[in-house]
Amino acid sequence: MLFEHRRLGAWLRVAAVDPCTGEEAVATGPADSPAMVERLAAAKLARRLRRD
Numbered sequence: 001m002l003f004e005h006r007r008l009g010a011w012l013r014v015a016a017v018d019p020c021t022g023e024e025a026v027a028t029g030p031a032d033s034p035a036m037v038e039r040l041a042a043a044k045l046a047r048r049l050r051r052d
Contacts, residue, residue: 014027025047027041
């Protein structure tokens, strides 16, 4: 799983990407909690991959 972090002021946008399928899930949260936002994006991607 690959992660892309992009800070937007007080917010952090994290995109989690599965390198095998190219599927992507995005989560946004406070910039002072990057680990939490990353976990959320990873969980969203895992749900998406299980659904397909």
